[in-house]
Every structure is written in structure tokens, then in C-alpha cells.
Amino acid sequence: MTLLEVKNLEIVVNxxxxxLPVVQGVSFQVxxxxxxxxxxxxxxxxxxxxLAIMGLLGGTTVQITGxxxxxxxxxxxxxxxxxxxTIMGNRMAMIFQEPMTSLNPVYRIGDQIIENLTQHQKLSKKAARDRAIELLELVRIPDPSERISSFPHQMSGGQRQRVMIAMALSCDPKLLIADEPTTALDVTVQKEVLDLMADLQNRMGTAVVLISHDLGVIAQTCDKVAVMYRGKVVEAAPTTSLFQELAHPYTRGLLNSIPVVDHDVEWLEAIPGRVPTLDETLAGCAFHPRCSMATELCISTPALTTHYKQGHSVQCHFAGRETS
Ligand SMILES: Nc1ncnc2c1ncn2[C@@H]1O[C@H](COP(=O)(O)OP(=O)(O)OP(=O)(O)O)[C@@H](O)[C@H]1O
Ligand SMILES: [Mg+2]
Structure with missing residues (x-):
């Protein structure tokens, strides 16, 4: 059953x-x-x-327009x-990239989890403390009854991210949005945190939206993938179908940009150039200046989303065609 459906989302930045349009007609389902x-x-x-899904876009700078x-x-x-x-605290939770910005440095981590629990669930102090210890155990923090008294700076980056996961899961959400949850961590810790999330998701039945710039991480952990380029979903498919055939040249470039851990070079430069800034107006397909396959058509005419194969949609005039 569909839990989340985003339909033609439009966001502008003033x-x-x-x-300036920053999210343009984004649609997906979870x-x-x-x-x-x-x-x-x-x-x-x-x-x-x-942030739009979480209801965290406030103010006048960034606005949802459609x-x-x-x-x-x-x-x-x-x-x-x-x-x-009410929904945000209970049925939907989010984990951010840098846990230090979300954990309060002057409070013990236990008190922060307990506050979260007492705020959203009607638990007594004692029950909330027991639950906080349980949650820390669940996210594999050693000696949880001792570590509950630690301050955030007394924990490693990986442990802080686990605490954030514990807080996010404390309300037993139906949907967890994890925005680059492991980017600030080194590769081995990254894998541990991702494995932990997958394990908890299996046990608790939570749906997850995992955001990453690393297609390798997504391939290992997700049922389906939406590839975004400059505010648009340019390719979307179940993970297995996507990897059978990467139909958009941008997705192929991303795959080739997977970090190479064993080499001195950290990234393979597979896609030349950079994402155009918001105030650069481009006719046609926004990827054309970086695309080796671009023709006159790509420069003049935006590509529309087409159904490429069963469950697999692509926004490219030359979907599925390799460079000659
Ligand atoms: N509050 C803001 N004011 C002005 N511009 C903003 C604001 N928030 C985001 N933007 C711009 O909107 C665009 C999209 O931002 P967003 O943070 O969604 O990107 P992202 O895909 O999450 O990137 P990253 O991988 O770096 O996290 C960027 O060009 C960014 O500079
Ligand atoms: Mg981001």
C-alpha cells in the first residue's frame, strides 16, 4: 500500500x-x-x-508553489x-547528515531521548528512561545504562548518528527520512550504520527514504531509486531494473563516480562540469552542457518523463542509447 506520494512538487527559492525554481515537478511514491x-x-x-515532506520549510525564502x-x-x-x-513527531521522523547539529551539546543524550519520548508519548519518567536504554541497546550502543549519561561530545561520530537513529525511532514512525545519514562518517562506520538501519527497518517495518549522493550506497540498501538532477527526477525505477539498464546518461555517470576506496583518487571524474546554479537559465535538458550525447534537440527542447519500461521512467530524449 502507498504510504507516501509526492505529486508534481514545485519549490522556489526567493x-x-x-x-528561482529549485524543485520542478518532482513525483515519487513510497x-x-x-x-x-x-x-x-x-x-x-x-x-x-x-524538508517539504517533513513540513520543515518555513519562512519566505523557500516556498512550495505547487x-x-x-x-x-x-x-x-x-x-x-x-x-x-503532530505527524512529524509521531508518524514521520528524519535523520540529518550531521548529528552534532541536531543533538544539543549541553544535555546528556539520555535526557534528550527521554524528552523526545515524554513529549510525543505519554510515558512516565521511569518508563521513558527504561525505553531510552532499550533504544540505545537497539542501535547497538555498548553499556547503554551507562552511556545514557554521556554528553554528545563524549561519543564518536558513528555513535552520535546511532543516537539520532534511536531518537528518530523512539516514536515508532511509519516513515523515516534519512538525509545523507552516513556522509560525515568514515567508510567502515558508514557500513555499520547502514546495516543497522536496514536491520531496524526489517524488524520495525518502517518505510525509509534514504538520500545520498552515492549510487553505491543506494544500490545496496534500497528497493527503488529516484535519480534527481537540478530539481527534477530524471530516472526512476526499482533498483534491480535500474541496474539492469541505466537509461539516463546522468545515472551512468553517477555510477561511474562511485568512490574508489582502494585508490588514491577518491572520486572518478565521470561527469565533466558541475550542476548549473539556480540562476543559470538553460533551455532544453538541464544536463545537456555535461552530456556527451547532447544534440540540437537536447539544447532546444526539455525532455519529458517517458515510460521506458515497466516501472522504469526516464527524462531523456535518447533514453537507453549509449554513446557511440
Ligand atoms: N534557504 C535557502 N536559500 C537559498 N537557496 C537555497 C536554500 N536552501 C537551498 N537552497 C538552494 O537550493 C538548491 C537545492 O538545495 P538542496 O539543499 O535541496 O540540495 P541537495 O540536493 O540536498 O544538495 P546536497 O547534496 O549538497 O545536500 C541548492 O542550489 C541550494 O543552494
Ligand atoms: Mg542535501
Missing amino acids: TGGKT NEKETLGIVGESGCGKSLTS GEIHFDGMNLLELSAKERR
Whole structure:
């Protein structure tokens, strides 16, 4: 059953007297217990999309200007701020890239988890403390009854990220959005945290949206993938279908950019150039300046999303064709 459906989401950024489109017609669905990976380079609109789902876009700089977000039978963009907050604490949770920005450095981690629990669930102090210890155990923090008294700076980066996962799971959410949850961690710790998330997801039946710029991480952990480029979903498919055939030249470039751990070079430069900035207006397909296959058509005419194969959609005039 569909748990989350994002339909034609449009987000703009108001900056320097201009209104610039930053998320343009993004659509995807996540079923219950499913993991969707969203992948793309820096600045493609991955975080803004997830903040929009969480209801965390406030103020006048970044605004949702179109589309719908349905979650668990509700049309989120039509709810009041108060109703959104209730959902955020209970049925939806988010883990951010850098746990130090989300954990309060002056409070013990136990107290932060306990506060989260007492705020969202009607638990007594004692029951919340027991549950906090249980949660720390669940995320494999050694000696949880002792570590509950630690301050964030007394823990390693990987442990802090585990604490964040414990907090996110404390309300037993139906959907967990993890925005680059392991980017700040070194490779071995990264794998441990991803394995932990997969294990917890299996046990608790949580649906996950995992955001990463690393297609390798997504391939290992997700049921399906949405590839974003400059505010648009340019390719989307179940993971197995996607890897049978990467139909968009951008996705092929991303695959070749998977970090090479054993080499001195950290990244393979597979895609020349960079993501165009928001104020660069480009006719045609936004990927054309970096695409080895681009023709006059790509320069003049935007590519529309087409059904490439069963469950596999692509936004490219030359979907599936390799460079000659
Ligand atoms: N508050 C803001 N004010 C102005 N521009 C913003 C704001 N938030 C995001 N942007 C711009 O919107 C674009 C998309 O940002 P977003 O954070 O969603 O990218 P991302 O795909 O998550 O990138 P990263 O991989 O670096 O996290 C970027 O160009 C960014 O500079
Ligand atoms: Mg981001």
C-alpha cells in the first residue's frame, strides 16, 4: 500500500529579488515498509524535497508553489501547522547528515531521548528512561545504562548518528527520512550504520527514504531509486531494473563516480562540469552542457518523463542509447 506520494512538487527559492525554481515537478511514491533511495549531486534539491515532506520549510525564502504530498491517507499541504507537527513527531521522523547539529551539546543524550519520548508519548519518567536504554541497546550502543549519561561530545561520530537513529525511532514512525545519514562518517562506520538501519527497518517495518549522493550506497540498501538532477527526477525505477539498464546518461555517470576506496583518487571524474546554479537559465535538458550525447534537440527542447519500461521512467530524449 502507498504510504507516501509526492505529486508534481514545485519549490522556489526567493533570492536577490528573483524567484528561482529549485524543485520542478518532482513525483515519487513510497509503499509501506519500502526503501526509496534519492540520489543526485549536491544542489539537486534532495534536501528541500525531504524538508517539504517533513513540513520543515518555513519562512519566505523557500516556498512550495505547487503539487501535492499525500501521507498515510492525508493531504499534508492542506493541514494546519499544528496538525503537521503532530505527524512529524509521531508518524514521520528524519535523520540529518550531521548529528552534532541536531543533538544539543549541553544535555546528556539520555535526557534528550527521554524528552523526545515524554513529549510525543505519554510515558512516565521511569518508563521513558527504561525505553531510552532499550533504544540505545537497539542501535547497538555498548553499556547503554551507562552511556545514557554521556554528553554528545563524549561519543564518536558513528555513535552520535546511532543516537539520532534511536531518537528518530523512539516514536515508532511509519516513515523515516534519512538525509545523507552516513556522509560525515568514515567508510567502515558508514557500513555499520547502514546495516543497522536496514536491520531496524526489517524488524520495525518502517518505510525509509534514504538520500545520498552515492549510487553505491543506494544500490545496496534500497528497493527503488529516484535519480534527481537540478530539481527534477530524471530516472526512476526499482533498483534491480535500474541496474539492469541505466537509461539516463546522468545515472551512468553517477555510477561511474562511485568512490574508489582502494585508490588514491577518491572520486572518478565521470561527469565533466558541475550542476548549473539556480540562476543559470538553460533551455532544453538541464544536463545537456555535461552530456556527451547532447544534440540540437537536447539544447532546444526539455525532455519529458517517458515510460521506458515497466516501472522504469526516464527524462531523456535518447533514453537507453549509449554513446557511440
Ligand atoms: N534557504 C535557502 N536559500 C537559498 N537557496 C537555497 C536554500 N536552501 C537551498 N537552497 C538552494 O537550493 C538548491 C537545492 O538545495 P538542496 O539543499 O535541496 O540540495 P541537495 O540536493 O540536498 O544538495 P546536497 O547534496 O549538497 O545536500 C541548492 O542550489 C541550494 O543552494
Ligand atoms: Mg542535501
